[in-house]
Amino acid sequence: MPSLFRRADRSGLIAAGVALAACAGLVLYGVVDTGDSDGRPERRTPTASVTYQVSGQGTADITFQARSEAGKATVVKAAALPWRRTVDVPLGQAPSVSITLGENGGQARCTLAISGRYVQSATASGTFGRATCTGVLPTAPATAS
16 A cells, blocks of 8 residues: 555645646746737837926925826925936927925026927026926927938
C-alpha cells in the first residue's frame, strides 16, 4: 500500500502545479493585456504645451485648463505664490488661467505661454482681486512645409 500513497501524493503535487501554472498564466495575461481587443491603436487627441504662471506674494485661488477634452477646469485653492504649471491642452480648446486673491488682497500677475511663446499677462490687485489670461490654440496640428 505504501506505493499507492506515493502515487496519490505525486498526482496531487502535479495537479497543484498545473493549477498554479494556470493561475500564473492568467495573472500574466492580465498584466500584459492592453485591453485593446480590436487591434486598432488608441486614439490620441493632439495637444499643445501650455505654461501657466502666477507671480506675487502670499496665496491665490488659481483655476486653469489642462488635458480635459470637455473643457473642465482644474482648481488650486490657496496656492502659494509664485506658482507655475506646464500642461498639455487639447487643440481647439482655449487655454486659460484665472486668479482670485483673498480677503487680504495684495497683487498677483498671471502669464500664459503656448509652446514657449508668451501670449498674455494680466494683474489682479486688492481685496478679492481677479485676473484672467487666455489664449487660442489651433483646431488641427501644424504641418511642416
